[in-house]
Amino acid sequence: MKRIGLVDIGSNTIRLVLFEYDESTGLKELQNIKTPARLAQFLNEDYEMEDEGIDNLISILNSFKQIAAKYDVSDIYPVATAAIRQSVNVDGILEKVQSEVGMKLKVITGKEEAYYGYHAVAHTISNTDGVTIDIGGGSTELTYFEDKKLIHSISLPFGVVTLKSMFFEDSDHNDKKAIAETEKYVKEQLKGVKWLAKRKVPILAIGGSARNIARIHQSETNYPIAGVHGYSMSKGDLKDVYSLLKNTDSDDLDDIDGLSKDRSDIILPSLIVFRTLYDVVKADEFKFSRKGIREGMAISIISKDFPDAFDKHEVFKDSLIELANDFKIKPSAAQRRTELAERIFHELEKHQYIDFKKHEKNLMKNAAYLFYLGDFIDRDATSQHTYYLISNSNINGIVHKDRVRLALMASYKNKTLLKFYADETDWFDDDEVEDIQALGSILKFANALNVSDTGVVKELYLEEEDDEMVLTVEYQGDPIAEEYQANRQKKHIEKIMDEDMELRFTET
Secondary structure, X not given: OEEEEEEEEOOOEEEEEEEEEEOOOEEEEEEEEEEEOOHHHHEOOOOOEOHHHXXXXXXXXXXHHXXXXXXXXXXXXEEEOHHHHOOOOHHHHHHHHHHHOOXXXXXXXXXXXXXXXXXXXXXXXXXXXXXXXXXXXXXEEEEEEEOOEEEEEEEEOOOHHHHHHHHOOOOOOOOHHHHHHHHHHHHHHHHOOOOOOOOOOOEEEEOHHHHHHHHHHHHHOOOOOOOOOOOEEOHHHHHHHHHHHHOOOHHHHHHOOOOOHHHOOOHHHHHHHHHHHHHHHOOOOEEEEOOOHHHHHHHHHHHHHOOOOOOOOOHHHHHHHHHHHHOOOOHHHHHHHHHHHHHHHHHHHHOOOOOOOHHHHHHXXXXXXXXXHHHHOOHHHHHHHHHHHHHOOOOOOOOHHHHHHHHHHHOOOOHHHHHHHHHHHOXXXXXXXXXXXXXXXXXXXXXXXXXXXXXXXXXXXXXXXXXXXXXXXXXXXXXXXXXXXXXXXXXXXXXXXXXXXXXXXXXX
């Protein structure tokens, strides 16, 4: 196990994030503390950081140092971006921080900042190709990647704080002239990035402004599950949020659910950047990543001690295993349940009782690994806890609709409860619910065949004998628990088959 602290000194906010890495449960966030600093506002016309800004920085870092000490972190990594990077007195700032705080501050380049954002996205989002954008207070980082490999990156010299200073000084947040001038400037900046135009890939947005926009849209649409990581918006969705912000008076911005008070005066410039980028890229999706520069750095740091800790090509698989370990699912039991579910699936498919695509089969296998995860909390409400935990957990590498589909399968108990859960999101039509029920039924029966967790069931096969379907289950050892439970649960398989089935246990 390893604990580290990262201090992200941005142009708008300063944030302390404490991470813990464990080989079984992966990278976890222990604490996340943010304070608005607006350091970019303390850069004078000669790009010298004023004493007030430096004093604020030192005060915040001293407070963060005391917090980190209470969590027994092994190392603290303070990292500064645009505001400090652009300061002509950067050396003096570093010396004062070292002297008064005892921290060695690292100022990263715009290219490094872009890389760490990409690095986090590649390890936590399933998309193999995309454009990332991380708009901070004083700079905007863009990357383009293919097959999860970084191809291009750039840091542009504007952020939400600088855009406000350039175009909205002494103006309302929705001033028409300021908006028009901002749009013109941003369009010129983005068109100057020659490798960016017409990529026709998803845009993956990082940072606080992006999260706020996602949360506003979720609130406006009464989004039924938690989390913005992996949340997707269309061009029309971005336009809707833009219209809401533009048509809301400054005094009423605080009434918009999802909008942070700290960002109410700078949220519109960030949305202008996102909409303009969408048009330049000719994007097909706008997706949010809750993981950014801090997670990218943490992954890089921890990988030095644990080289096999992260695999950007197995994002979903690794995230599922970590979730299972969080809730103490035994790997041997989960693996055996998955194997049995796959065997039952194959036998039903062979006899043409089911016909599913590979994606649905893979989701079923993953749900088998997490089946009845909620038992960790309360055995009497296992199904309910399983559904709500999985559907609202931050699972990397999966879209939200599939996350709910996974939760419905892994929590399957009966048709009534399935419909109750499915109605909460209202994302699935009757045919989809019927498919989920069939796959959940396979999982429930597979679980019955290893209910004692002793691995007694070795093989199974479905055959027709005298106009009757017989499922033969071969075992070694004592199958008393499995035989009892399988006979109780075989009705779920019979519903799939729409006929009776004899269950025959045979010792090998």
